[in-house]
Amino acid sequence: MFDNQVKVDMLVLITGATSGIGKAFADMFIRQGDTVICVGRNPSELQKLSEIAGGRAVPFTVDLAIESEIDHFLQNLREREFFPDLVINNAGFGFHGLYETAGQDCYDRMEDVNIRAVSRLTYHFYQEFLRKGAGGLINVASVAGFYPGGPLMTQYYATKAFVKSLTLGLAAENTNPAIKITALCPGPTWTGFTGMQNPRRFPFTLYMTTPEAVARQGYRDWQKGRLVSVPGMFNKIMRVLRIFVPLRLELLLIRRFQARLKGSSINTP
Ligand SMILES: NC(=O)c1ccc[n+]([C@@H]2O[C@H](COP(=O)([O-])OP(=O)(O)OC[C@H]3O[C@@H](n4cnc5c(N)ncnc54)[C@H](OP(=O)(O)O)[C@@H]3O)[C@@H](O)[C@H]2O)c1
Numbered sequence: 001m002f003d004n005q006v007k008v009d010m011l012v013l014i015t016g017a018t019s020g021i022g023k024a025f026a027d028m029f030i031r032q033g034d035t036v037i038c039v040g041r042n043p044s045e046l047q048k049l050s051e052i053a054g055g056r057a058v059p060f061t062v063d064l065a066i067e068s069e070i071d072h073f074l075q076n077l078r079e080r081e082f083f084p085d086l087v088i089n090n091a092g093f094g095f096h097g098l099y100e101t102a103g104q105d106c107y108d109r110m111e112d113v114n115i116r117a118v119s120r121l122t123y124h125f126y127q128e129f130l131r132k133g134a135g136g137l138i139n140v141a142s143v144a145g146f147y148p149g150g151p152l153m154t155q156y157y158a159t160k161a162f163v164k165s166l167t168l169g170l171a172a173e174n175t176n177p178a179i180k181i182t183a184l185c186p187g188p189t190w191t192g193f194t195g196m197q198n199p200r201r202f203p204f205t206l207y208m209t210t211p212e213a214v215a216r217q218g219y220r221d222w223q224k225g226r227l228v229s230v231p232g233m234f235n236k237i238m239r240v241l242r243i244f245v246p247l248r249l250e251l252l253l254i255r256r257f258q259a260r261l262k263g264s265s266i267n268t269p
Contacts, residue, residue: 009033009034009035010029010034010035010084010085010086011034011035011036011037011082011083011084011085011086012025012029012034012035012036012037012084012085012086012087012088013036013037013039013082013084013086013087013088013125014026014029014036014037014038014039014088014090015039015040015062015064015088015089015090015091015117015121016039016040016090016091016092017036017038017039017040017046017049017090018038018040018041018042018045018046018049019040019042019045019191019192020189020191020192020193020211021090021140021186021189021191021211021214021215022040022088022090022091023045023049023211024210024211024212024214024215025088025090025215025218025219026038026049026053026057027212027215028212028215028216028219030052030053030056030057033056034056035055035056035057035058036049036053036056036057036058037058037060037077037082037084038050038057038058038059038060039060039062039064039073039091040059040061040062040091041061041062041063043059043061046059046060046061047059058082060073060076064091064112064113064117065109065112065113065117066112067112067116067120070117070120070121074124083128083132084125084135085134085135085136086135086136086137086138086222087121087122087125087135087136087137087138088137088138088139088140089117089118089121089122089137089138089139089140089163090138090140091113091117092113092114092118092140092159092160093110093113093114093193094110094153094155094156094193095107095110095153095155095156096152096153096258097152098152099154099155102155107155110155110156110159111159114156114159114160114162114163115159115162115163118139118162118163118166119166122137122139122166122167122170125137126170126179129176129179130176130179133176133178133179134176134178134179135178135179135180136179136180136181136222137167137170137179137180137181137182138181138182138184138218138219138222138229139163139166139167139181139182139183139184140163140184140186140218141160141161141163141164141167141183141184141185142157142160142163142164142185142186142187143185143186143187143230143235143238143239144156144157144160144161145157145160145161145162145163145164145165145183145185146164146185146239146242147242147250147254148247148250148251149251149254150254150258151251151254151255151258152255152258152259153258163183164183164185164228167181167182167183168183168227168228171183171227172227177225180222180223180225181227182218182221182222182225182226182227182228182229183227183228183229184214184218184221184222184229184231185228185229185230185235186209186214186218186230186231186232186235187207187208187209187230187231187232187234187235187238188207188208188209189208189209189210189211189214190208190209190210190211191211194208206234207232207234207235209231209232209235213231213232214231217229217231217232218231
């Protein structure tokens with residue numbers, strides 16, 4: 001069952017498995033013969049996944065913004081004796097625009113999904129991993145988590161800084177080498193999140209990544225026991241270069257970059 005310390009034929013839980021990066025993860029694990037617990041709100045996408053994968057995709061319709069639905073989901077997993085080997089907290093959304101233009105409801109839901117649900121599932125499954133003495137966690141943060149702030153996506157950047165910090169803090173507390181924890185920090189990726197069509201031309205090709213490449217890299221880095229996974233050379237370079245840029249200039253450059261996404265429909269709840 002174990003191959004170089006990494007369990008094969010895993011049971012993998014993925015939140016937000018119905019599209020984008022989460023779907024790319026689900027497809028990858030199903031192809032390699034693992035079983036995937038797929039979490040999302042969209043029943044028809046979940047149904048499609050389980051039809052394609054047969055018994056190897058187990059769908060759960062859960063709105064992660066609703067605490068009672070998370071409780072019910074965790075209870076359901078226990079009753080069916082599903083104890084995932086690897087948990088990928090991937091579901092999330094953002095809002096693009098000036099801070100004051102989104103409603104408070106949108107920010108409350110963003111906190112519920114991007115922060116509270118990630119925190120609850122991390123806590124729950126970390127306890128389970130401690131009991132079993134093994135397990136894996138990939139929390140999907142973002143390169144946004146490395147930057148000082150994200151003008152035009154202010155609240156979103158703040159939520160991703162939380163995910164990065166939570167994950168790295170926990171990884172540093174954990175002393176069991178059989179429990180591996182990685183913060184996956186993708187840069188801009190071609191998914192419904194950016195709401196952009198895929199114009200395979202410069203400059204987009206410079207910094208955009210495909211969801212499949214993000215899933216592959218995230219999984220490889222997790223297998224290697226890396227604390228952080230940053231897919232794409234451009235994102236890796238920017239993460240290092242940014243420390244030489246003065247704060248005000250950095251925020252201005254981020255604002256310019258975010259403005260390029262203007263008009264895109266960053267997925268709202
Ligand atoms: N795309 C990027 O440029 C980028 C860059 C860095 C980080 N990320 C992060 O990557 C993760 C995945 O995003 P993506 O780019 O793949 O976007 P996406 O294609 O819009 O997928 C988002 C996923 O989250 C799920 N989700 C959203 N709200 C939910 C809720 N209340 N309850 C349950 N599931 C919910 C959606 O499922 P349902 O619609 O079925 O609920 C969907 O499967 C997010 O955490 C995002 O912040 C994305």
